[in-house]
Amino acid sequence: MRGDSPGQARPVVVVGDPVLHNPTEPVTAFDDELAGLLEDMFATMYVAEGVGLAATQVGVSRSVFVYDCHDDDDVRHKGHLINPRIVATAGPEQRIEEGCLSVPGPYATLGRPFSATVSGQDKQGNPIEVTGTGLFARCLLHETEHLAGTLYIDHLNRRKRSRVLQAIEPFPWNGPLPQVSTSELIDG
Numbered sequence: 001m002r003g004d005s006p007g008q009a010r011p012v013v014v015v016g017d018p019v020l021h022n023p024t025e026p027v028t029a030f031d032d033e034l035a036g037l038l039e040d041m042f043a044t045m046y047v048a049e050g051v052g053l054a055a056t057q058v059g060v061s062r063s064v065f066v067y068d069c070h071d072d073d074d075v076r077h078k079g080h081l082i083n084p085r086i087v088a089t090a091g092p093e094q095r096i097e098e099g100c101l102s103v104p105g106p107y108a109t110l111g112r113p114f115s116a117t118v119s120g121q122d123k124q125g126n127p128i129e130v131t132g133t134g135l136f137a138r139c140l141l142h143e144t145e146h147l148a149g150t151l152y153i154d155h156l157n158r159r160k161r162s163r164v165l166q167a168i169e170p171f172p173w174n175g176p177l178p179q180v181s182t183s184e185l186i187d188g
C-alpha cells in the first residue's frame with residue numbers, strides 16, 4: 001500500500017449507480033464531518049490502489065476529491081480539492097490508457113491534454129489552485145469530471161464503451177457488482 005490514512009475504507013460504488021451519473025452538491029460546510037469524509041476517501045483510495053478518488057465513488061454526492069499521483073516529471077502530488085473547477089488545459093494531447101475504480105474492467109485509450117489547472121478550495125475553505133502534467137493532469141480532469149456526473153467511459157464511442165462494460169468484474173476488495181444489464185448501461 002502506498003499510503004496510510006486514519007480513515008475507514010468504504011465500498012466503491014460501481015457504474016450504473018445514479019450517484020455516479022449526476023452532478024454533485026457544492027460543499028458549503030468546512031467542518032469535522034468533511035475532514036472525516038476526506039480521511040475515509042484517502043483510506044479507500046489506498047485500499048483500492050487508485051491515484052484519485054471522487055466522493056461520488058463512495059456514494060456521497062458532494063463536490064470533493066482526493067489524489068496521490070505522480071506527474072510527468074515523476075514528482076508525487078498528494079492532496080484534496082473541494083468544489084473543483086477546470087480553469088485551464090494545455091496540449092499536446094496524450095493518448096494513453098485510462099481506467100476507473102468505479103468501472104472495474106479493462107482500461108481504454110483516451111486522449112487528454114498534457115497539462116491541466118483546477119481551482120477549488122481546501123478543507124478549511126481557503127481558495128487553492130493545482131496544476132498537473134501527464135498522469136496527474138489526467139487525474140485532475142478525471143476526478144473533476146466525476147463530480148459533474150461524467151465517467152471516462154462517457155468519452156468513448158459506443159463500441160469501445162460497450163467493450164469495457166461487458167468485461168467488468170468486481171474487485172476482490174469490493175462488494176459484488178450491482179444487477180444492471182449492460183444494455184441499460186449503454187443506453188443510459
Ligand SMILES: [Zn+2]
Nearest residue numbers: 099100101102
Ligand atoms: Zn474514476
